[in-house]
Amino acid sequence: MSGISLVRGVMTVGFWTLISRVLGFVRDILIAAWLGTGAVAEAFLVAFSLPNMFRRFFAEGAFNTAFVPMFAKKLQADDGAENFARDALAGLAAILVVLTIVATVFMPWLVLAMASGFAGDERLDIAVTLGRIVFVYILFISLAALISGVLNASGRFRAAAAAPVFLNIILIGAMLLAERGYVDYSLIGDRPNGAHGTLLAIGSVVAGIVQLALVWGAARLAGFNLRPRMPRWTPELKRLAIIAGPAALAGGVMQVNLLIGRQVASFFDGAIAWLAYADRLYQLPLGVVGIAIGIVLLPDLARRLQAEDTEGGQSALSRATEMSLALSIPATVALLVIPFTLISVLFQRGAFGPDDTAATALATAVYGLGLPAFVMQKVVQPLYFAREDTRRPFRYALIAMVVNAALAIGLAPFIGYIAAALGTTLAGWAMLFFLWRGSRDMGQAARLDQRCRSRIWRIIAASLVMGVVLWFGQFTIRPFMIGGFFSLIGLAVLILLGLVSYGLSGLAFGAFRRADLAALRRHR
Numbered sequence: 398m399s400g401i402s403l404v405r406g407v408m409t410v411g412f413w414t415l416i417s418r419v420l421g422f423v424r425d426i427l428i429a430a431w432l433g434t435g436a437v438a439e440a441f442l443v444a445f446s447l448p449n450m451f452r453r454f455f456a457e458g459a460f461n462t463a464f465v466p467m468f469a470k471k472l473q474a475d476d477g478a479e480n481f482a483r484d485a486l487a488g489l490a491a492i493l494v495v496l497t498i499v500a501t502v503f504m505p506w507l508v509l510a511m512a513s514g515f516a517g518d519e520r521l522d523i524a525v526t527l528g529r530i531v532f533v534y535i536l537f538i539s540l541a542a543l544i545s546g547v548l549n550a551s552g553r554f555r556a557a558a559a560a561p562v563f564l565n566i567i568l569i570g571a572m573l574l575a576e577r578g579y580v581d582y583s584l585i586g587d588r589p590n591g592a593h594g595t596l597l598a599i600g601s602v603v604a605g606i607v608q609l610a611l612v613w614g615a616a617r618l619a620g621f622n623l624r625p626r627m628p629r630w631t632p633e634l635k636r637l638a639i640i641a642g643p644a645a646l647a648g649g650v651m652q653v654n655l656l657i658g659r660q661v662a663s664f665f666d667g668a669i670a671w672l673a674y675a676d677r678l679y680q681l682p683l684g685v686v687g688i689a690i691g692i693v694l695l696p697d698l699a700r701r702l703q704a705e706d707t708e709g710g711q712s713a714l715s716r717a718t719e720m721s722l723a724l725s726i727p728a729t730v731a732l733l734v735i736p737f738t739l740i741s742v743l744f745q746r747g748a749f750g751p752d753d754t755a756a757t758a759l760a761t762a763v764y765g766l767g768l769p770a771f772v773m774q775k776v777v778q779p780l781y782f783a784r785e786d787t788r789r790p791f792r793y794a795l796i797a798m799v800v801n802a803a804l805a806i807g808l809a810p811f812i813g814y815i816a817a818a819l820g821t822t823l824a825g826w827a828m829l830f831f832l833w834r835g836s837r838d839m840g841q842a843a844r845l846d847q848r849c850r851s852r853i854w855r856i857i858a859a860s861l862v863m864g865v866v867l868w869f870g871q872f873t874i875r876p877f878m879i880g881g882f883f884s885l886i887g888l889a890v891l892i893l894l895g896l897v898s899y900g901l902s903g904l905a906f907g908a909f910r911r912a913d914l915a916a917l918r919r920h921r
Contacts, residue, residue, distance in 0.1 A: 413558035418681045420565035425677050426744060427572045428597075433748025434670035437590040440523035441597055442673045443512050443659065447528050448535035448601075450511075450655060451496065452542065463641035464543065466783050467633070469550040479621055482547050485637060487628040489543055493536045504528045511656060514663025523585045523594065530584070530598035537605030544612040547621055556615030563611070564604040571600035640785050654801045654824060658817035661809045668814035671753065674744055675760035675818065682728035683771050701783075701842075710842030715849035717776050722856050723909060725772040727899050730864040732765025735891070738871050742878065742888040760818045767822030770829040777832045780843050793831035797824040855908035863899035870894050 432438035464485055471478040500507060508515060508524045515521040545557030574580045575592040583591030584598075616623050662668035701710045732739075736758040745754045781790050805820030812819070836843040870891050878887035903909050 413555070413562065415681075416559075417561040417565060418677075420562060420569065421677060422681070422743065424565050424568050424572070425674060426746075427569065427576075428593075429670075429674060429744045429749040429753075430747035431572065431576055432590050432593060433750075434667035434753055435590070435748065436518075436520045437523060437585070437588065437594045439512075439667075439669045440515075440520045440585075441527055441594050442669055443508060443515070443520075443524045443663075444528035444531050444598065445601060446511065446655070446659070447500070447507055448532050448538070451500075451535050452539050463637050463782075463785070463787065465546045465550050466785055467637060467640070468547060472550060479623075481633050482543075482621065483623055483626060484629060484631055484634055486540065486543055486623055487626050488634055490536075490540060490625070491628045493539055497532060497536055500532050501529050504532070511659050512663035512669065513660055514665075519588075523588070526585050527594055527598045530595075531601050534601045534605040537602070537609045541605070541609040541612050544609075544616050544623060547616055547623070548612060548619060551619060551621075553615070553619055556612055560608040560611045563607045564601070567600045567604040567607065568597055571596035640787055653798055654821065657798075657802050657805050658821055661805050661817040661820075662814050664809075665814040667753065667756070668817075671756045671814065672760050672817060674740070674757045675764055678739065678743075678761050679728075679732060679764040679768055682725055682768060707840065707842045711844060711846055714776070714780070714843065715846045718773070718845055719849050719852055719856075719909075721772045721776050722769065722853060723903070725769045726856050727860040727863050727895075729765050729768045730860045731867060731892075731895060732768065733762050734864045734867045735871050736761040736765070738875070738888065738891065742884045756814070759815055763815060763818040763822055767825040770822075770825040773829050774825070774832060777829065777836060780836050780839055781832070784839070789835050790832065793828055793835065796831060797828040800824045800827045852908055855906040856903070858906050859899055859903040859908045862902040863895050866898040867891065867895045 428438060428441075432441075468478055468482060468485075470476075471481055504525050505521070508521060508528055512520075512524070515524060541560060545560070548554070548557045572593060575590075575596045580596060581592050582595055584595045585591045613623065658672065659669060662672050701707075701713065737754065740758045740761060741751075741754045744757065745751065778790060781787065801820040801824035803820075804823055805817045808816035808819065874887045874891050878884040904911065
C-alpha cells in the first residue's frame with residue numbers, strides 16, 4: 398500500500414466514521430434534551446457501556462489485535478486465510494454466547510462494578526433491566542468486528558466503516574418513536590422517559606443484527622465464505638490465543654481505566670452524563686483520525702513485515718503520523734479554546750441546563766489535552782501488533798492504569814468529578830511515552846523520516862494561529878447566536894473560520910503543501 402493508498406484508506410474509514418460520529422452527536426443531543434442528566438439517562442449510559450466495554454476487550458481489542466496481522470500475513474502468503482477466519486469466528490462466537498449468559502445472570506454486580514454510586518438508588522434497578530437487554534448487542538457487534546477485520550486486512554474498508562452508521566440511525570429512530578408517543582412501551586416501570594430507555598436498549602440489539610448482516614454480506618461479495626461451523630481447536634487458534642492473551646490483559650487494563658472514571662463520576666450527581674457527552678465530543682476527531690489510521694495501518698505494516706519492506710514501513714508510519722497530528726493538534730486547540738461555545742450550542746436545551754453546560758465544557762477541555770496522545774497511540778501500537786508483540790503494550794497499559802487510578806481516585810476529594818477526566822488524559826500521555834520509547838529497538842521502520850519531523854512544529858504553529866482566531870471569533874459571533882437555528886449557524890461560521898485560518902497558516906508555514914493535496918486528488 399503506497400503512501401497515497403494509505404491516505405485514501407484512512408479517508409474512506411474517516412469519512413464513514415465522521416458520518417457515524419455526527420449521527421452520534423444527533424443521538425446524544427436528543428438524549429441530553431429529552432433525558433438530561435436524570436436517572437434514565439445515566440442508567441442507559443452505564444448499561445450501554447457494558448457491551449461496548451467487553452466488545453473492545455474481546456473483539457476490537459484482544460481478538461482483532463492478534464487476528465488481523467495473522468490473517469493479513471496468511472492472505473499475503475495465500476496460506477489458508479479463509480479457513481483461519483472461519484475457525485476464529487466460530488471460537489469467538491462460542492466465547493460470546495457463554496459470556497452473554499453469565500453477564501445476564503450477574504448483571505446487578507456488573508452494574509455496581511461500573512458505578513457503585515448507584516447502590517441504593519433507583520438508577521441501579523433501571524441499569525440492570527436495560528443492561529440485560531443491551532448486553533445481547535455484544536454477540537452481534539463482536540462478530541461484526543471480526544468480519545470487519547477480514548475486510549480491512551484485504552484492503553476493503555467501506556462496509557466495515559459504514560456499519561456503525563446504522564447504530565446511530567436506529568437509536569435516533571427509537572428516540573423519536575418514544576418522544577412522539579408512537580411506541581409507549583416501558584420495561585422499567587412507570588417512570589418518566591421509561592419508553593425512551595426501553596426503546597434505546599432494544600434498538601441497540603437491532604442495530605447489532607443489522608451491522609453483522611452488512612459486513613457478512615460484504616465479506617461474501619469479497620469472496621470470503623464465512624458460513625458458521627462448530628468450534629474446533631487448531632494450531633492456528635492456539636497461536637492466536639497465545640498472542641491474544643497479553644492483548645486481552647492490556648484491553649482489560651484499558652477497561653479498568655474506564656471503570657475507574659465511571660466509579661469516580663457515579664458519586665457526583667450528573668457526572669456520568671457530563672463525562673459521557675464530553676467524551677462524545679473528543680471522540681469525534683479520535684474516531685475520524687486515530688481509529689481510522691489504526692485500522693488501515695495495522696494490516697499494511699503486517700504485509701510489509703512479511704515482504705521485508707523496511708523503507709515502505711517507515712514511510713507508512715511517517716505519513717500516518719503527519720496525518721494524525723495535522724488533524725488532532727488543531728482539534729485539541731479548538732477543544733481548549735471554545736469548549737463552552739461548543740457544548741452550549743450542541744447540548745444546552747430542554748433538560749440540559751447551563752450548569753450542565755459548564756461542567757461538560759470543563760471535562761471537554763481536559764479530555765482535549767489528551768487527544769494527540771490518544772490518536773498517536775493508534776499510530777504507534779500497530780508497530781507492536783504487526784510484529785505479534787502484545788506483551789510490551791500490556792506492561793505499558795499497566796503503568797498507565799496506575800497513573801489513572803492514582804490521579805482519579807486521589808484527586809476526586811479535592812477537585813471532584815473532573816479528576817476522572819484528568820486521570821484519563823495523563824494516563825494517555827504516559828501510555829504514548831512508553832509505547833514510543835519501547836519502539837526504539839524496532840529499527841528504521843519505527844523511525845519518523847525527516848519530512849515528518851520537520852512538519853510537526855509547523856503543524857503546532859498553524860494550530861496556535863487557528864486558536865487565536867477562534868478565541869476572538871467566538872466573542873465576535875456570540876451576539877448573533879441568539880438560540881436555535883441561529884446558534885447552529887453561528888457555530889458553523891466559527892468552525893469554518895477556524896478551518897480557513899488553519900489551512901492558510903498551514904500552507905504558509907509548510908505544515909502541508911499544495912502538491913500533497915494535488916497528489917491526493919489525482920489518485921482519488
